[in-house]
Amino acid sequence: MIYEPSDDTYLLMDSLPNDTKGMAVLEVGTGSGIIAEEIVKRGAPFVLATDVSFEAALSAKSRGLEVVVADLLSALSDRAVFDLVLFNPPYLPSSPRSNSEAWTGGIGGWELSFKFLAQVKYHIKPNGKILMVLSSLTSERILKACADLGFAFERRACRDFFYESLCVYEFREQRQGIPKLL
Numbered sequence: 001m002i003y004e005p006s007d008d009t010y011l012l013m014d015s016l017p018n019d020t021k022g023m024a025v026l027e028v029g030t031g032s033g034i035i036a037e038e039i040v041k042r043g044a045p046f047v048l049a050t051d052v053s054f055e056a057a058l059s060a061k062s063r064g065l066e067v068v069v070a071d072l073l074s075a076l077s078d079r080a081v082f083d084l085v086l087f088n089p090p091y092l093p094s095s096p097r098s099n100s101e102a103w104t105g106g107i108g109g110w111e112l113s114f115k116f117l118a119q120v121k122y123h124i125k126p127n128g129k130i131l132m133v134l135s136s137l138t139s140e141r142i143l144k145a146c147a148d149l150g151f152a153f154e155r156r157a158c159r160d161f162f163y164e165s166l167c168v169y170e171f172r173e174q175r176q177g178i179p180k181l182l
Contacts, residue, residue, distance in 0.1 A: 002056045003031035003090070007159065008133045008166050012088050013038055015131055015156045015168040020044035023083040026123065028072055028116060033060025035086055040065070044084075050075065072112075073119040081125045088133040089113045113142045117149055121173065129172050131156070136165040143169070150174040 003009075013035055017023075021043035027036040030049035033056075039047050050070045051057050057067045068075050089112050113132070120130060130151075134142055146153055151171040158167040 001053055002059050003029075005032055005034050007161065008088050009034060011157055011159055011166055012086065012131060012133050012168055015170075016042065016086075017084070018042060020084065024048075024081070024125075025084045025086065026050070026073075026076075026080075026082040027086040028120075029087060029089060030060045030065070030067065031056050031088075033063040033065050033067070035088070036060060036065050037063045039084075039086070048080075048082075072116050073123055076123060078122065081123055081128070083125050083128045085120055085124060085128070085130045086132075087113075087116055087120075087130065089116060091133075091135040091138050113138065114145055117142075117145060117151070121149060121151075124173060126173070129170050132169055132171060134167050134169055136167075139167065139169075146171055 016038060019042060020039055023044045024046045025039050025044045027039070027047070027049045030036050030051045033049060036047050036049040047065065049060050049065050049067045050073065051060065051067065052069070052071050054069050057069045060067045070076070091113065124130065143153060150173060152174050153169050153171045156168045156170050158165055
């Protein structure tokens with residue numbers, strides 16, 4: 001199953017840095033690969049994409065991307081660190097029997113994001129950042145977890161829809177003397 005570009009995809013794309021020259025970039029859950037492809041166009045010399053779906057990985061690979069089939073960051077070596085990590089997670093709540101991984105983030109909608117946050121802090125360079133899409137359906141719980149895990153965060157973009165708001169947040173590892181909310 002491939003998550004095709006949608007409103008959340010384009011919100012993240014609009015939040016990407018204009019110049020990624022010299023950056024090592026990871027996109028987790030790449031889906032079609034459109035975001036990773038845009039990062040390459042913006043000059044990043046090393047871009048890696050992951051997706052749990054083999055079909056999605058093939059789609060991204062067809063765009064000329066380096067892709068690994070993996071559950072989040074599970075296939076990465078401890079030495080794999082990045083300047084920028086991008087994640088547009090599935091965030092809709094699901095039933096325990098749901099198999100629509102491209103849209104659901106766990107029973108509460110936040111579990112997959114928690115798992116990502118626990119893994120990503122080992123793969124971000126000092127002064128590196130994470131851009132992540134959050135839904136108003138789950139954002140409060142996820143932002144609290146980010147603060148508890150030692151991330152400072154700032155809302156970069158937001159768009160309101162009929163049933164939710166989607167926002168892109170920038171996360172950085174908390175350093176002494178920096179407030180949790182930038």
